[in-house]
Amino acid sequence: MLNMIRMELYRMVRMKSFWVIIFIVGFINLVTVALNDMVMETPEYQQAIEASQSIREDDVVANIGMGVSLTPNEDGSYNFLEIICGAAKGMVCALFVGIFTVIFATADFNSGYIKNYGGAVKHRYHMVIAKGIGVMVYTIFFFAVFIASSTVGVLISDHSLVFESGSKIFEVLTVQAFLHIVFGWVIMTLCLIVRNNLVSMIITSCIALHVFAALYSLADKGLKKLGWKKAAISDYTVSGRIMQYGTESKNILVSTLVVAAVFIVLSFVLGSLWTTRKDLV
Amino acid sequence: MSELILQTHDLRKVYGEQNAVDGIDLKVERGSIYGLIGKNGAGKTTTLKMIGGLSAPTSGSFTLFGKSGAELADVRGRVSCLIEDPGLFGNMTAFENLKAKCLYYGIKGDDYITKLLELVGLADVGKKKSKHFSLGMRQRLGIALAMVGEPDLLVLDEPINGLDPEGIVEIRDMLTRVSKEKGITILISSHILEELSKVATHYGIMSKGRLVEQLTAEELSEKCSLKIEAVVDRPELASTVLDGLGITNYKVTDRETINIMEHLDDVAHINRELNAAGVLVSKICVNNESLESFFLNTTAD
Numbered sequence: 334m335l336n337m338i339r340m341e342l343y344r345m346v347r348m349k350s351f352w353v354i355i356f357i358v359g360f361i362n363l364v365t366v367a368l369n370d371m372v373m374e375t376p377e378y379q380q381a382i383e384a385s386q387s388i389r390e391d392d393v394v395a396n397i398g399m400g401v402s403l404t405p406n407e408d409g410s411y412n413f414l415e416i417i418c419g420a421a422k423g424m425v426c427a428l429f430v431g432i433f434t435v436i437f438a439t440a441d442f443n444s445g446y447i448k449n450y451g452g453a454v455k456h457r458y459h460m461v462i463a464k465g466i467g468v469m470v471y472t473i474f475f476f477a478v479f480i481a482s483s484t485v486g487v488l489i490s491d492h493s494l495v496f497e498s499g500s501k502i503f504e505v506l507t508v509q510a511f512l513h514i515v516f517g518w519v520i521m522t523l524c525l526i527v528r529n530n531l532v533s534m535i536i537t538s539c540i541a542l543h544v545f546a547a548l549y550s551l552a553d554k555g556l557k558k559l560g561w562k563k564a565a566i567s568d569y570t571v572s573g574r575i576m577q578y579g580t581e582s583k584n585i586l587v588s589t590l591v592v593a594a595v596f597i598v599l600s601f602v603l604g605s606l607w608t609t610r611k612d613l614v
Numbered sequence: 615m616s617e618l619i620l621q622t623h624d625l626r627k628v629y630g631e632q633n634a635v636d637g638i639d640l641k642v643e644r645g646s647i648y649g650l651i652g653k654n655g656a657g658k659t660t661t662l663k664m665i666g667g668l669s670a671p672t673s674g675s676f677t678l679f680g681k682s683g684a685e686l687a688d689v690r691g692r693v694s695c696l697i698e699d700p701g702l703f704g705n706m707t708a709f710e711n712l713k714a715k716c717l718y719y720g721i722k723g724d725d726y727i728t729k730l731l732e733l734v735g736l737a738d739v740g741k742k743k744s745k746h747f748s749l750g751m752r753q754r755l756g757i758a759l760a761m762v763g764e765p766d767l768l769v770l771d772e773p774i775n776g777l778d779p780e781g782i783v784e785i786r787d788m789l790t791r792v793s794k795e796k797g798i799t800i801l802i803s804s805h806i807l808e809e810l811s812k813v814a815t816h817y818g819i820m821s822k823g824r825l826v827e828q829l830t831a832e833e834l835s836e837k838c839s840l841k842i843e844a845v846v847d848r849p850e851l852a853s854t855v856l857d858g859l860g861i862t863n864y865k866v867t868d869r870e871t872i873n874i875m876e877h878l879d880d881v882a883h884i885n886r887e888l889n890a891a892g893v894l895v896s897k898i899c900v901n902n903e904s905l906e907s908f909f910l911n912t913t914a915d
Contacts, residue, residue: 445698
């Protein structure tokens with residue numbers, strides 16, 4: 334088992350996509366944070382702000398696409414957590430974690446490398462766990478790069494950075510990172526079941542770009558008509574919790590962890606059952 | 615018979631409504647090089663996938679190193695395979711591809727990998743990514759990957775595909791060497807009997823998912839060598855006549871056929887002596903079946 338994890342980590346850090354995605358995300362994040370002032374002054378941005386303010390609170394709106402905006406405090410400083418949470422809640426991090434997970438989880442199947450060791454595996458669920466640990470390590474590394482590039486971006490832009498209390502930063506970052514790891518595991522299981530890069534990538538993108546959120550909104554409407562007045566499917570999904578969990582979310586911590594735990598169990602049980610029962614090639 | 619390392623029992627694999635493997639009973643002895651031969655689509659690869667643990671049988675079972683059923687998991691690590699095209703990470707070098715598998719087997723040290731690369735003739739590929747390898751180089755790396763961990767049973771599916779003549783000879787010599795020196799049992803498939811005949815000690819001939827014949831190299835060579843085939847009405851009396859003529863290398867193959875492997879130029883004399891002793895000879899001729907025609911006849915519809 335440990336050997337299999339070593340193998341997965343070894344091949345992970347030798348994947349070109351591992352470094353390309355990290356580099357692109359780090360660079361784009363640094364540039365966009367650093368140039369945030371310029372973006373805020375553009376007419377397109379102002380129009381978007383006005384449009385969002387004209388929407389009534391009771392309107393059912395499901396935005397499709399990534400939506401991340403950074404608003405400085407009155408003294409021109411930025412809150413550290415808001416920068417990170419803005420990107421996380423906008424599903425930017427989930428999109429890139431998902432894309433890498435699809436490439437990583439299917440690489441040994443697509444290349445045929447699985448034929449070299451798959452038959453010798455004593456218990457196939459070890460493969461799922463080893464891949465899962467690879468996804469976890471990647472997500473943690475991704476978050477580290479994201480935080481570092483955001484911090485450097487703010488410092489370059491001549492703004493100061495305000496750090497909230499240490500415990501709050503720890504809580505929100507840990508929960509968001511944990512949710513992203515679980516999101517990666519869900520995508521990993523999807524890949525093991527579908528075994529098709531294109532289909533997995535499309536589904537991942539649809540989740541991260543809020544297409545599924547739009548579908549959930551529609552389903553919620555239907556469920557409300559059927560009598561479930563507080564229907565909110567996204568409350569029961571990992572992606573929904575990623576979009577909800579921020580600085581003011583302590584009251585949903587337990588329910589968020591419960592949703593995550595259910596998806597962890599589902600991912601590993603389904604992934605293990607599927608790889609055990611299906612032929613590897 | 616020496617110890618059986620692998621034995622299948624009515625092994626089947628069904629895809630949809632097609633019987634890819636239709637109830638085969640394979641027996642592979644320890645230390646042998648077992649050649650599995652059959653036309654394309656005969657079921658060789660599917661059989662090897664099941665034995666290699668990559669695919670589950672639809673029904674039937676097999677015993678590996680004396681273990682079967684749930685206990686098979688304990689001996690899976692002693693089997694290594696190269697099935698169809700070599701599975702390689704294109705963005706990695708030969709060394710890195712081997713390193714990944716070595717990590718899985720808990721093998722440390724770069725010397726081991728260097729030696730493997732030398733063994734398959736890839737010592738000089740350096741930093742070249744495996745996606746830029748020729749088919750022959752990929753095949754060599756695939757064989758090296760299969761050798762990682764020094765398995766007790768090496769399952770190779772058409773390993774000489776894409777190799778140049780020199781490469782074929784090298785791989786053939788290497789397989790014979792590792793089988794003899796390290797006692798590795800090799801199960802190797804091919805659709806070219808001529809090539810297999812240069813390394814295999816045992817053969818299994820497959821056709822349409824069935825194992826139509828299993829024989830040793832000696833039995834195959836006997837079947838394919840020059841011989842006088844005589845069809846007679848009284849084989850016991852014919853045997854006495856042959857003994858009288860000083861012929862000892864002959865075999866009564868069924869109730870009326872005798873194969874004589876010597877005195878091949880004395881067909882007329884043997885015929886006359888048999889007739890003189892009262893043996894009715896309905897057919898006598900010199901037969902020579904090539905490996906190719908033997909294979910074609912065995913797998914014919």
